[in-house]
Amino acid sequence: KNQVEQSPQSLIILEGKNCTLQCNYTVSPFSNLRWYKQDTGRGPVSLTIMTFSENTKSNGRYTATLDADTKQSSLHITASQLSDSASYICVVSASPGAGSYQLTFGKGTKLSVIP
């Protein structure tokens, strides 16, 4: 069964500090891994998408890493801002066959940035 596990479940950090969120997955056959930011009550917004051959990808203060061998990914947030407070969801895509794919969502990490 395809699964995506995220840790920690929640995190509180001071404004200006860095943090790292973790994602472990058992999804096969792997196609790509995405990180989304979801504000409370809103739809997720894509931060990064990485394929098997990509080890790292940045989007401003967000940097995602992927280790396809250990099936782990991390999302590093640098110099956090109050607006970073949100849930961060790891999503892994599997491509079981041509013309189809399946997305497996993690439960998310709820990040709170406080002044």
Next chain:
Amino acid sequence: DAGVTQSPTHLIKTRGQQVTLRCSPKSGHDTVSWYQQALGQGPQFIFQYYEEEERQRGNFPDRFSGHQFPNYSSELNVNALLLGDSALYLCASSLGLDAGEQFFGPGTRLTVL
């Protein structure tokens, strides 16, 4: 460039009723996927529509049905509502059936009393 839009924003229904949610995909997109997100949980895949046909379906009962129109917009219908159907319903659009990027709408918050 219009993003994904959903209507209504909020909806309150009672058990046993039926509900229809609507989604317009991002301009240029032809594939629509629907998700149910319970409070504190990640989104759960309901189904995906492409070329006006249901292409994939998650583990949801037949009470959940959908439709895609020639202009690529889509509807999600839920019959015989249960309290457990209360959730944020998300629509996501993409191009084709490859595992490309999906763009999510703001969601419809459904409350079943």
